[in-house]
Amino acid sequence: MSKRISDKMEKILNTQMTREAYQAQVYLSYASWAEVNGFPGIATFLYGHMQEEREHMFKILKYINDRGGESKIEAIKAAPKNPKNLGDCFEQILQHEIDNSKEIDKIVNLAHEEKDWSTFNFGQWFVEEQIEEETLINDIIDKYHLAAGEGKGGNSNLYDMDRDLASASQEGDLPREENL
Ligand code: OFO
Numbered sequence: 001m002s003k004r005i006s007d008k009m010e011k012i013l014n015t016q017m018t019r020e021a022y023q024a025q026v027y028l029s030y031a032s033w034a035e036v037n038g039f040p041g042i043a044t045f046l047y048g049h050m051q052e053e054r055e056h057m058f059k060i061l062k063y064i065n066d067r068g069g070e071s072k073i074e075a076i077k078a079a080p081k082n083p084k085n086l087g088d089c090f091e092q093i094l095q096h097e098i099d100n101s102k103e104i105d106k107i108v109n110l111a112h113e114e115k116d117w118s119t120f121n122f123g124q125w126f127v128e129e130q131i132e133e134e135t136l137i138n139d140i141i142d143k144y145h146l147a148a149g150e151g152k153g154g155n156s157n158l159y160d161m162d163r164d165l166a167s168a169s170q171e172g173d174l175p176r177e178e179n180l
Helices: 007-036 040-066 086-114 117-151 157-165
Strands: none
Touching (some): 007 040, 007 086
């Protein structure tokens, strides 16, 4: 099979593949933290999102191989330490998503520079996915602030929020192409 991506692109895609695996570890560790700290619904939601990140990893692996490159399975760095509280948990997740969006932008920028329109097109899926995820997590942060009551009346609504997130969609509110 002839190689249809540059060496530079193969390298950055491989790095991103491992980064998506890291994102999965982040969700996995925070889900486990939520589970042992009395938020089973939030844990279910975060475990679910862990699977999404694994799928992203696999999507990149397949793309590299399908374009004649070679995926390299490398070490994943350790997950971050436990969050201080639920608010911190969501804020940390948002920051991880923003950081990941910036990494995706690097791939799209390189694809544009190299006029590698296949990878440019491939990268658009991830650009859209990151917009969705940032929206999703921002919405959860807003709900958290409402539920926690911001000092007025305690945080009994966190119970409802936890229950609702157990069955919440993993998608943000932005419509994806297939839904239009
Ligand atoms: Fe892979 O979508 Fe979030 O990070």
